[in-house]
Amino acid sequence: MTRDDLPTVGAITYKTFAEDELFAWLSPKQHLYPDDVRRSQLLRLRKRLVNVGSHGIVMVTEKTDSGWTGNAEVVGFAFSCRTGDDAASHKWKTDSIANKLERYLLGWELLYESKVLNRASDSKRMEAYAKIAQYDFYEKLDPRWHLAMFGVSPKHQRRGIGGMLVKHCQILAKEEDVPITLESSVVGRHLYLKLGFKIVDEIEIVEGLDSIAMVWEPSHLEGKWLEDNGGGKTHVKGRFAK
Template structure:
């Protein structure tokens, strides 16, 4: 089932994000010391999750698998029973919110991060769209991947965006491009971070209602 994230979910969500993104090509480049300093790598996700949970224009949705115990139903949200997945959506003018550098992060290469931030700031304009829903993170526990949870979470966001007639933008990983294309996203810009690492910006736009629907 899907529900809004709670403060109590944040440690579990940070665990999932750190596991799901460990071999993501962008994090491999930006965080070359993520294995040696995995606690810092995880802590960076936790800081961003805390910030977004308490930001009015952010929405975090999680997918949880109920556990039946007698007549009671609880959620798997801790330890080995964890089956939670995270989605964040941010309504904002396009700008980079990748890392909060106030806290030290020994997993990251700051020169690489600075280069990436500069490239994204100048290269991703989403065709001049000033405001949209931005799909900032989709993270699924590796143990529970390939079960449709990522699609389920993204679809929740697209359904809300369709109701508001608002576009959705994202930065895609190589692993996610195929899913996003199947769900109607198209590439509108690309940034070559270094040779061999290209990050695409993708955009989804809701269908315009027919004239009759608009008048009803």
């Protein structure tokens, strides 16, 4: 992913998350202030692009695709983050003075955005979510990949693009012998289960709204990090089973 992709990725993000149940709860006035939502999302995407360990990809159309318009079009994107200090992680954690400066400036922009400019979001709900959705087992899984977010253009959904974006992360994890973590909405749970992810924790944000933590292990390392409880439940080894 490059900076030139961000406007299109931002548009996909806005459309993708507009109906997400968690995002709707965090931003109850999104329909009243859509420009605030777009601006806030674009700032966060810019930050992800320069974060250390962050890996952004886009999927574009080709001539052989149905609906080809004559130009390559971004139809999906994903951001993953590499954790740990193993040898394989180092190539994902290169940094520069320019990126450090941009992160610093974006940090202040995001603070002002969240405290003053963004009228769509509920600051108290944002703070409550940040405190509640804390998973204590992540450090037991490091080094790992964390699938932070992905989105698919609405007009290109149901074509397997989401699955291909997730599988890209799975290929990286398999090559580096590490697991993948993610936090899923209820809507996205089916796709992840289909791709071999297992639910390891559920946290209730408010009544009727849960945050679901999931983990994927490479097939040749199944059982290294996860253990079945029985009854279809799984927990991270070394962590008390719920």
